[in-house]
Amino acid sequence: MMSQMIIRRIGIGIILLWVVSVLIFALTQVLPGDAAQIRLGQQATPETLAALRKELGLDKPWYMQYLSWMGNLFTGNLGISAAGGATIESLIGNRIGNTVFMTGIVALISIPLSVLLGLLAAMFPGQLLDRIITSGTLGLIAVPDFFVAIFLILLLAVSLGLVPAVSYLSGTEGFWRSVYVLALPIATLVIVVSAQMIRMTRAGILNVMGSPYIEMAILKGVPRKTIILRHALLNAIGPIVNVIALNLAYLVSGVVVIETIFAYPGLAKLMVDGVQTRDIPLVQACGMIFCCTYVILILIADIASILSNPRLRHPK
Amino acid sequence: MSDTSATADQGPNPDVYDELPDAPPKSRLRLSTTGKVSVAIVAFWVLMAFIGPWIAPYGESHFIEDDALGNPIDDPSFMLPDMGLHVYFGTDYIGRDVFSRIIWGARTTIGISFIATLLAYFVGITLGIAAAVAGKWVDAVLSRLVDAILAFPNIMLGLIIIAAFGSSIPLLIFLAGLVYAASVFRIARALGQDIMVQDYVEAARARGEGLWWVISREVLPNAAMPLATDFGLRLVFVILFISSLSFLGLGVQPPISDWGSMVRENLQGLGNGFFGGALASITPALAIASLTIAINLIVDDISAQAGGSLAKKMT
Numbered sequence: 001m002m003s004q005m006i007i008r009r010i011g012i013g014i015i016l017l018w019v020v021s022v023l024i025f026a027l028t029q030v031l032p033g034d035a036a037q038i039r040l041g042q043q044a045t046p047e048t049l050a051a052l053r054k055e056l057g058l059d060k061p062w063y064m065q066y067l068s069w070m071g072n073l074f075t076g077n078l079g080i081s082a083a084g085g086a087t088i089e090s091l092i093g094n095r096i097g098n099t100v101f102m103t104g105i106v107a108l109i110s111i112p113l114s115v116l117l118g119l120l121a122a123m124f125p126g127q128l129l130d131r132i133i134t135s136g137t138l139g140l141i142a143v144p145d146f147f148v149a150i151f152l153i154l155l156l157a158v159s160l161g162l163v164p165a166v167s168y169l170s171g172t173e174g175f176w177r178s179v180y181v182l183a184l185p186i187a188t189l190v191i192v193v194s195a196q197m198i199r200m201t202r203a204g205i206l207n208v209m210g211s212p213y214i215e216m217a218i219l220k221g222v223p224r225k226t227i228i229l230r231h232a233l234l235n236a237i238g239p240i241v242n243v244i245a246l247n248l249a250y251l252v253s254g255v256v257v258i259e260t261i262f263a264y265p266g267l268a269k270l271m272v273d274g275v276q277t278r279d280i281p282l283v284q285a286c287g288m289i290f291c292c293t294y295v296i297l298i299l300i301a302d303i304a305s306i307l308s309n310p311r312l313r314h315p316k
Numbered sequence: 317m318s319d320t321s322a323t324a325d326q327g328p329n330p331d332v333y334d335e336l337p338d339a340p341p342k343s344r345l346r347l348s349t350t351g352k353v354s355v356a357i358v359a360f361w362v363l364m365a366f367i368g369p370w371i372a373p374y375g376e377s378h379f380i381e382d383d384a385l386g387n388p389i390d391d392p393s394f395m396l397p398d399m400g401l402h403v404y405f406g407t408d409y410i411g412r413d414v415f416s417r418i419i420w421g422a423r424t425t426i427g428i429s430f431i432a433t434l435l436a437y438f439v440g441i442t443l444g445i446a447a448a449v450a451g452k453w454v455d456a457v458l459s460r461l462v463d464a465i466l467a468f469p470n471i472m473l474g475l476i477i478i479a480a481f482g483s484s485i486p487l488l489i490f491l492a493g494l495v496y497a498a499s500v501f502r503i504a505r506a507l508g509q510d511i512m513v514q515d516y517v518e519a520a521r522a523r524g525e526g527l528w529w530v531i532s533r534e535v536l537p538n539a540a541m542p543l544a545t546d547f548g549l550r551l552v553f554v555i556l557f558i559s560s561l562s563f564l565g566l567g568v569q570p571p572i573s574d575w576g577s578m579v580r581e582n583l584q585g586l587g588n589g590f591f592g593g594a595l596a597s598i599t600p601a602l603a604i605a606s607l608t609i610a611i612n613l614i615v616d617d618i619s620a621q622a623g624g625s626l627a628k629k630m631t
Contacts, residue, residue, distance in 0.1 A: 016463070016464070016467045019463075019464045019467060020464075020467050020468065023464060023468070024476060027476050027477055027480050028476060028479060028480045138612065138616075139609055141612075142552060142605070142608045142609045142611075142612040143604070143605040143608060143609065144556050144559050144560060144563070144576070144601070144604055144605070144608075145560070146560070146563050146576075146579055146580075146601065147601045147602075147604065147605050150579065150583070150586060150597055150598065150601055151598075153586050154586055154594055154598070158586060158587055158594070249469070250469075252469050252472070253469045253470065253471045253472070256471050256472075256475070256560075256564070257471075257560055257563060257564065260563075260564055261563075261583070271475060272475065272564050272565075272566070274479065275475050275478055275479040275564075275566055276565060276566065278479055278482070279479075280479060280480065283475065283476060283479040283480075287472055287475065287476045290469065290472050291467070291468055291469070291472055294467075294468070294469050294472070295467055298467075
């Protein structure tokens, strides 16, 4: 029963990936009209227009264009940037490592931090610590990411001069030097993502605390700390893993703003630059990478919550 | 004396009355102190959105060129605040009054977000209730379409559509409306499905009421309160979405002032210290934060009054 549910969920995930690819293709290539006309602009003569259409494959029907685009995606041939003429693989190859490095460190810091704080808040609901954590995280969720970023810049980089305000990596730095250069974007992302995760962890544990077996333990006279650590936390692991995967998915949106504000040479900055110069092949490729990562992380979140439900493990 | 007669006139003791299972919902809304302050903040910004252009000291693209004595200024960019000139927060990176641009920006930021949220609500509720009432293939088709939209991170959908069509204010409204209509659809559909299986709907159906009667008299009134509270939260998301796009330089285009774009334009001023330029970037960011936090606190207050039951329905 459990494996059936997981296979079914993976099937839905694959369909969603396909739908995402169709939508990205339709939105960028079919709906806006003739890409050759847009690219050539005013100087287009019928001959150059026809030549460029043929070169870009626009003379074929849209479903053939889609098929060849998908074929190229799978073989790693992502096309040529409309702006610079460089191949998109080379542009992305330079940047993707930077984004993975930064988000990896953010995940390593924010996951333990938010599980710990969420747990502490749930242990003493309504007390001072819980009130500080809940109101603080509510405030952070309600403000834009760049709000957090500019206050950190002002405080840590401008006033105190502790860390650099612009995150430029030349590629020759060692690990710790890179972390130092990236301190501000990492801190911003950790704060933004943890705020969500802390609230959801707290809610997950408090939700378990309302179940009958916890009531039983309370009536037996088990101390509250023991109840949370021995009973509630174990049963909340499923929801917490789900929360973690969901929030890594939020990171996908978070990096877009944060890489731009700190001028960090990552994939998201590349995509935003591509949107500004309307470099459609580049936006398509980056969009596919981000959206697929997002769909896969949501898929992992769903599978984690199926796996963590013991009732599904032993079918009646 | 007068007190006892007054309570006697009111009939049953109101406290007992409230506990009856079919007690009518409390119509009066009592806000906490933070709630009242938040209402005041939101009211202030809405007022600015309406009358801002008439009370702002300068136009939104007016360059400050002369000082208080009428002598030309060498470098008007990132000027210090000057009360005599009514330049309360200093000037921005090309010498426009930050205070005036924030007041002008209230109209752009709040206006676009509000219209987009209305659009999202109109589309989302219409289709959501239609899916809940019609069921079968209508529901299946609409739900899959919404799943497809929700498979994108919001900001990615924004980037892709703006890359393809270029940014303009109508496109931003359409974009935010589309993205958030998907989540409104989910809530409206869930509420609609809940209500459609209630006894009172069955009773109405049994006595021969038409479909439209059931929708307008039973479904919509019962879904109205949770949806109204959710409107506040959704508006916050839309404000953050539009501001983020503007901050990326992909939203509202210059010279129109908008809080998100103002933060971006003046980022370089952060390095010049607090009064030397940082204010030009901090104050619009604070404007966004004050508005979104205030709306959140009001929604919190209202849903706390409803016993938290609304909050559960709104995930």
